[in-house]
Amino acid sequence: MPIVFDIASRTFFLNSGGATYALAIHPSGLLQHLHWGAPLRAQGLALIRPDDRRPYTAVSADGTHCPESIALEYPVYGHGDFRFPAVTVRQDDGHQLLEPVYAGHRIVAGKPRLEGLPATYTESDAEADTLLITVRDAVSGIEIELAYTAFRDHPAITRSARIVNRGAAAVSLERAHSAVFDLAGSDYELLHLSGAWASERSLYRTRLRPGSQGVESRRGASGHHHNPFIALLSPGCDEDHGEAMGFSLVYSGNFAAEVEVTAFGSARVGLGINPHEFAWLLEPGASFQAPEAVLVWSGEGLGGMSRAYHRLYRTRLVRGRWRDAERPILINNWEATYFDFTADRLDGIAARAAAIGVELFVLDDGWFGRRNDDRSSLGDWVVDRAKLPAGLDDLARRITARGMRFGLWFEPEMISPDSDLYRQHPDWCLHVPGRVRTQARQQLVLDFSRPEVVAHIGDAVAAVLRSAPIAYVKWDMNRTLTEIGSAALPAGRQRETAHRHIIGVYALMERLTSEFPDILFEGCAGGGGRFDPGMLHYQPQYWTSDNSDGYSRLKIQYGTSIVYPLSTMGAHVSAVPNHQVHRTTPLRFRGDVAASGNFGYELDLAACPDADLEEMRRQIAFVKRTRALIASGDLYRLASPFAGNLTAWMVVAPDRRRAVVFAFRGAVEPNPPLPRLRLRGLDPALDYRLDGGPTVSGGDALMAAGLDLWFAQGDFTSKVFELVATGPVPE
Numbered sequence: 001m002p003i004v005f006d007i008a009s010r011t012f013f014l015n016s017g018g019a020t021y022a023l024a025i026h027p028s029g030l031l032q033h034l035h036w037g038a039p040l041r042a043q044g045l046a047l048i049r050p051d052d053r054r055p056y057t058a059v060s061a062d063g064t065h066c067p068e069s070i071a072l073e074y075p076v077y078g079h080g081d082f083r084f085p086a087v088t089v090r091q092d093d094g095h096q097l098l099e100p101v102y103a104g105h106r107i108v109a110g111k112p113r114l115e116g117l118p119a120t121y122t123e124s125d126a127e128a129d130t131l132l133i134t135v136r137d138a139v140s141g142i143e144i145e146l147a148y149t150a151f152r153d154h155p156a157i158t159r160s161a162r163i164v165n166r167g168a169a170a171v172s173l174e175r176a177h178s179a180v181f182d183l184a185g186s187d188y189e190l191l192h193l194s195g196a197w198a199s200e201r202s203l204y205r206t207r208l209r210p211g212s213q214g215v216e217s218r219r220g221a222s223g224h225h226h227n228p229f230i231a232l233l234s235p236g237c238d239e240d241h242g243e244a245m246g247f248s249l250v251y252s253g254n255f256a257a258e259v260e261v262t263a264f265g266s267a268r269v270g271l272g273i274n275p276h277e278f279a280w281l282l283e284p285g286a287s288f289q290a291p292e293a294v295l296v297w298s299g300e301g302l303g304g305m306s307r308a309y310h311r312l313y314r315t316r317l318v319r320g321r322w323r324d325a326e327r328p329i330l331i332n333n334w335e336a337t338y339f340d341f342t343a344d345r346l347d348g349i350a351a352r353a354a355a356i357g358v359e360l361f362v363l364d365d366g367w368f369g370r371r372n373d374d375r376s377s378l379g380d381w382v383v384d385r386a387k388l389p390a391g392l393d394d395l396a397r398r399i400t401a402r403g404m405r406f407g408l409w410f411e412p413e414m415i416s417p418d419s420d421l422y423r424q425h426p427d428w429c430l431h432v433p434g435r436v437r438t439q440a441r442q443q444l445v446l447d448f449s450r451p452e453v454v455a456h457i458g459d460a461v462a463a464v465l466r467s468a469p470i471a472y473v474k475w476d477m478n479r480t481l482t483e484i485g486s487a488a489l490p491a492g493r494q495r496e497t498a499h500r501h502i503i504g505v506y507a508l509m510e511r512l513t514s515e516f517p518d519i520l521f522e523g524c525a526g527g528g529g530r531f532d533p534g535m536l537h538y539q540p541q542y543w544t545s546d547n548s549d550g551y552s553r554l555k556i557q558y559g560t561s562i563v564y565p566l567s568t569m570g571a572h573v574s575a576v577p578n579h580q581v582h583r584t585t586p587l588r589f590r591g592d593v594a595a596s597g598n599f600g601y602e603l604d605l606a607a608c609p610d611a612d613l614e615e616m617r618r619q620i621a622f623v624k625r626t627r628a629l630i631a632s633g634d635l636y637r638l639a640s641p642f643a644g645n646l647t648a649w650m651v652v653a654p655d656r657r658r659a660v661v662f663a664f665r666g667a668v669e670p671n672p673p674l675p676r677l678r679l680r681g682l683d684p685a686l687d688y689r690l691d692g693g694p695t696v697s698g699g700d701a702l703m704a705a706g707l708d709l710w711f712a713q714g715d716f717t718s719k720v721f722e723l724v725a726t727g728p729v730p731e
């Protein structure tokens with residue numbers, strides 16, 4: 001049983017994959033946080049901290065504790081605890097005081113679903129236990145059900161909260177975090193993944209300091225700027241050593257990840273929907289479900305934390321038939337043609353792609369309405385006969401006749417002011433009457449808080465998907481949300497719009513992925529602007545960044561790998577000079593960088609010289625040989641692009657009999673040192689053959705002494721090694 005309740009000490013022990021999370025019912029009825037970290041052997045330890053009374057602070061009304069210093073789970077504000085709260089409920093008397101105390105609990109096998117929201121899941125009840133604790137405020141009748149799932153085989157705890165109004169009056173929910181708790185100490189570094197368009201998810205590490213700190217989004221989407229993730233790292237924590245605690249939110253809208261270090265040296269951590277401009281009217285009997293937070297603990301450094309997230313997200317967040325299937329090598333026409341294509345031009349690219357072994361042709365933006373640039377037609381999901389006179393079906397059949405599958409781009413959540421849809425339904429976009437409608441990329445955002453808008457777009461997209469043999473969809477989303485108001489909601493519910501909108505997005509994704517289970521969906525938001533766990537629940541892969549420059553991609557893919565598995569990252573080889581940063585890098589280097597993700601090309605193959613096509617054939621053969629291993633293996637980051645000129649990582653098969661090592665050097669250095677790369681994750685008792693050649697090395701030597709790294713001359717060079725264990729596979 002991953003979850004145990006020790007009746008004597010009224011303590012819950014959540015044992016998940018080698019880590020323990022412990023909380024207790026305090027004599028006051030509050031839930032007290034006790035421990036999260038290394039596994040605890042005994043139960044009912046003397047874990048409950050003595051009352052930590054401080055001078056000049058309040059004492060709880062029942063005299064049991066000091067509200068300002070007690071370590072809590074899911075706290076409230078207003079009775080002497082001045083740290084940020086987990087939940088705020090404005091009641092009909094205008095106040096927001098709550099005294100939620102323990103009212104009961106249940107432990108159930110498996111993991112209940114979160115209605116309408118993406119979440120991790122179990123495939124059998126034996127995989128996890130879920131603790132459901134109810135706390136109740138007697139005065140208002142507000143009840144909060146806290147859910148904690150402990151996975152048997154993953155060092156992960158998932159948390160969420162459901163707020164139920166069992167009182168007689170309507171209330172306004174103004175904050176409903178998914179998880180909040182207090183750590184006894186604050187000697188940690190805060191790690192977050194931040195950036196901008198074309199430079200998503202760079203690593204930032206700062207020492208925690210007294211006061212509030214964290215990251216958030218107010219953009220209506222998780223966004224390019226901050227990922228819904230933070231980690232707290234023990235001092236000196238590196239890839240292999242130290243404690244790493246990850247906090248990841250399965251949500252794609254406005255989020256907040258907060259840490260507050262108190263004067264007493266403790267740290268409160270919280271994660272959830274951003275309370276900024278959020279409120280939810282709860283009529284008597286109504287409930288609100290907060291999204292899921294996924295907490296991972298590792299005693300084996302940042303690398304251990306990442307591998308735990310990778311295994312969990314790869315196998316129990318991503319769903320559907322593509323979860324475990326090999327992903328096709330694709331060619332996307334965007335950087336080859338932009339909006340300027342004909343069926344013949346596309347077919348010309350496809351012909352060359354098929355000849356070198358590409359498996360999927362993706363037609364990007366510009367195939368519908370009258371879309372010859374980005375100023376029109378979003379919302380009019382009807383093929384443009386001026387561009388494709390014989391229709392989509394004809395083009396898709398020409399492509400499939402070449403032995404490739406056919407994929408198509410959509411941007412379902414958007415509407416162009418110059419579109420038939422907008423002319424018919426000018427109030428279907430997010431807007432506030434009488435106010436300007438701010439455009440970004442000449443487009444507005446559809447109001448997906450309205451079920452009829454979601455249904456209309458769903459019908460239109462489904463009709464296209466049924467009209468031709470379409471095997472893949474690229475689901476784009478190219479702007480953030482402004483004037484977040486809905487024509488369908490009354491004044492008192494306008495602050496629900498942003499969350500209702502993202503629930504509508506999820507509902508459409510759920511509908512289309514269920515209706516078309518064989519289609520592979522790839523997410524995109526101006527590149528990696530919404531690369532988050534919520535999206536991965538519907539779309540097993542995501543376009544990592546619009547920046548396809550191989551050298552920039554080292555940082556972007558390395559940063560993304562802190563939480564997300566390689567199997568979720570779209571990575572394409574594009575032309576040089578690169579279209580985003582104008583850098584020229586060798587084709588081999590670009591291919592080696594892209595081979596660590598879902599591999600593809602995004603350039604005009606019809607314009608490529610034969611020598612390049614030959615190199616691409618080699619790349620494709622390599623990807624076909626290694627993609628299953630790269631998608632399912634364990635990632636070990638060996639050298640960080642944020643630290644120097646050398647970047648390296650490797651992927652090891654679950655049985656440790658195969659591995660692939662990637663190393664990249666940026667600028668050439670005169671008379672450089674010959675670095676040795678110490679490998680990780682191999683079996684020290686096995687011998688490994690390098691690149692199918694005569695060299696055989698022990699796993700112990702490869703990890704302790706390392707591998708000589710000898711780069712060719714020139715800037716932007718790469719080395720790839722394939723390791724295969726010698727000797728028979730044990731029975």
Ligand code: DGJ
Nearest residue numbers: 334364365524526527546
């Ligand atoms: C932004 C995406 O990130 C690109 O890959 C491309 O699909 C364009 N949108 C098309 O408008």
